Amino acid sequence: MTEAELAAWLRLHRTAGLGARGAAQLLGVTGHPQAALDANAATLERAGLPASHRRALDTAATLDVDEDLAWARQPDHHLIPVGGTRYPPALREIHDPPLLLHAIGDCELLQYPQLAIVGSRHPTPNGREMAFEFARHLASTGLGIASGLALGIDGAAHEGALASEGVTVAVAATGLDRVYPAAHRDLARRIAQSGVLISEAPLGTRVTRGAFPRRNRIISGISLGVLVVEAARQSGSLVTARLAGEQGREVFAIPGSIHNPLSRGCHRLIREGAKLVETAADILEELGQQWRAAPARAAAATAPHTPDDAHTALLAAMGYDPVSVDRLVGRSGLTPEAVSSMLLILELQGHVATVDGGRYVRTPQGDRDSE
Numbered sequence: 001m002t003e004a005e006l007a008a009w010l011r012l013h014r015t016a017g018l019g020a021r022g023a024a025q026l027l028g029v030t031g032h033p034q035a036a037l038d039a040n041a042a043t044l045e046r047a048g049l050p051a052s053h054r055r056a057l058d059t060a061a062t063l064d065v066d067e068d069l070a071w072a073r074q075p076d077h078h079l080i081p082v083g084g085t086r087y088p089p090a091l092r093e094i095h096d097p098p099l100l101l102h103a104i105g106d107c108e109l110l111q112y113p114q115l116a117i118v119g120s121r122h123p124t125p126n127g128r129e130m131a132f133e134f135a136r137h138l139a140s141t142g143l144g145i146a147s148g149l150a151l152g153i154d155g156a157a158h159e160g161a162l163a164s165e166g167v168t169v170a171v172a173a174t175g176l177d178r179v180y181p182a183a184h185r186d187l188a189r190r191i192a193q194s195g196v197l198i199s200e201a202p203l204g205t206r207v208t209r210g211a212f213p214r215r216n217r218i219i220s221g222i223s224l225g226v227l228v229v230e231a232a233r234q235s236g237s238l239v240t241a242r243l244a245g246e247q248g249r250e251v252f253a254i255p256g257s258i259h260n261p262l263s264r265g266c267h268r269l270i271r272e273g274a275k276l277v278e279t280a281a282d283i284l285e286e287l288g289q290q291w292r293a294a295p296a297r298a299a300a301a302t303a304p305h306t307p308d309d310a311h312t313a314l315l316a317a318m319g320y321d322p323v324s325v326d327r328l329v330g331r332s333g334l335t336p337e338a339v340s341s342m343l344l345i346l347e348l349q350g351h352v353a354t355v356d357g358g359r360y361v362r363t364p365q366g367d368r369d370s371e
Contacts, residue, residue, distance in 0.1 A: 088221075146168070
């Protein structure tokens with residue numbers, strides 16, 4: 001695509017008050033962004049748009065987008081219009097796809113099947129570890145992990161995918177010339193190096209409250225499904241889950257203690273029809289034939305995880321018969337929280353399995369690893 005064509009996309013994208021839906025209506029009539037910028041009142045009427053948009057388009061047509069084009073000339077910086085071949089195919093299917101995406105990193109990864117993992121910005125330690133381990137395990141199967149770069153569950157999900165050398169996509173709420181939250185500046189840098197950052201927001205856009213729902217529709221829109229790990233009853237993660245349902249995506253939720261306020265959002269989703277998730281296999285089974293691992297990337301990520309010394313010791317304490325968490329606490333001398341967390345990791349890695357009564361048993365792989 002020529003810079004003149006990109007400039008037209010950028011000007012249309014920056015047209016105040018038009019929005020992604022209005023721009024799509026206009027492009028449906030004109031077929032090209034420059035023609036959309038030049039649309040007369042009759043063309044606007046055919047597109048179902050008010051004549052007042054002509055003034056906005058007049059202003060947009062004179063915008064200086066040289067800084068945007070200079071940004072796109074930098075290594076691994078990309079501008080991806082909705083009609084482009086590098087645009088995420090799943091995102092194009094939603095009713096209001098972004099007109100233009102800014103991207104930093106390997107934009108070919110946007111073609112990978114994605115699972116979104118979202119949740120509280122202030123998770124419990126167990127919630128953070130669940131997000132990390134689910135992401136690490138699922139990314140090792142070839143699924144990309146999408147999230148919103150926020151503190152808490154989002155960050156843990158990105159970290160888990162990076163730890164498995166898998167694919168991760170971070171959807172930002174600001175322009176990509178800044179990082180929000182600032183505490184994730186290093187995480188954003190690492191995602192840009194081995195994954196991809198994307199944003200609908202034009203460069204220079206600061207964070208606003210209204211930016212998060214718009215970002216959330218992209219997180220769910222690029223994904224086959226959304227997994228909610230921990231969320232309060234009133235939570236932005238529930239907005240993402242609602243959008244996923246409206247977009248025809250799968251919604252998954254991990255249940256938790258009835259005493260944990262961050263379990264209430266997940267329990268609400270389950271009551272409303274979300275799939276209850278106990279293991280990563282529950283997600284892979286539900287997605288079924290909707291996804292395929294990309295061999296070149298997945299090959300580096302599918303090496304089996306070997307338990308560390310602490311996990312090997314817990315495997316040894318299990319013996320060869322089904323055992324409860326309470327019995328393992330007594331045998332190991334660890335706290336119930338530590339045992340539960342370690343069992344989650346071992347289960348995701350395929351070293352243990354759950355059986356009736358909430359007990360755990362070593363798998364054949366776990367037997368080999370404890371020898």
